[in-house]
Amino acid sequence: MKRILVIAVILGVFYWMNVATSIEKEMPFPLCFNRTEQFLWSKPELQAFVMSYFNDTLVIKTNVDSAWAQNMDTICQIYRDSCKVTNLKILIVDSSSSNWDTRYGHKLYFRQCP
């Protein structure tokens, strides 16, 4: 009996840990976080990574202030095609700048996907 109780407690604790590390339910497109991340990794020249998702806005940090128009198109396409998400907002920030005008750094670009 004691052993069953111990096993039940262990399973409960580990199940809770799994729930705690799973993506919040209100975020309907976990798959696309990974896809976006892989896309950014495939473009090392951008020196960029997904920093946060806040208020329906995907925040991407970069050190490169160019070539973002086309890359934001690609990210919009990833979300539209893979996750059926439209109207996603994308904010590109440079947090190495001293001129912070958003909570994440200096705003370079902002776009709302079609």
Next chain:
Amino acid sequence: MNKTKLINWLHILLPLLAGVLIYVLFRVPVTRLHTLLGIKHRWMELPPFWGRYWILYHFTDMCWAYSLTYSLCYFGKNKPWESAAISTFLLSFIEFAQGNYEIGLIDLGDLIYMVISAFLAFLVLKKREGQ
């Protein structure tokens, strides 16, 4: 606490700690854990190298599966095979649930890595008990 007991506890706690640290430091803050800890943005990016994706998305689950299996086998001493089977069942069930019970949506890589680490935990404990 004697040395053997301490080492067994470390086999359970260290993988959990490693997994939590990876989540907290390197993952995009979109999980309940981040919300719980009040983390709004990723603290740092893992430097680019060949195993980056594996560490971020598979190693953390492997740590969890290792720790789960080790603790089940350790605390259910009399029946380690049964404990390992329960652990494998739980982690498979969770993977199926995350894939909405659709075969095509299951992260097969994750499942394979977790089963490997569960088996590893079982072997490590068996070896330690044999010493």
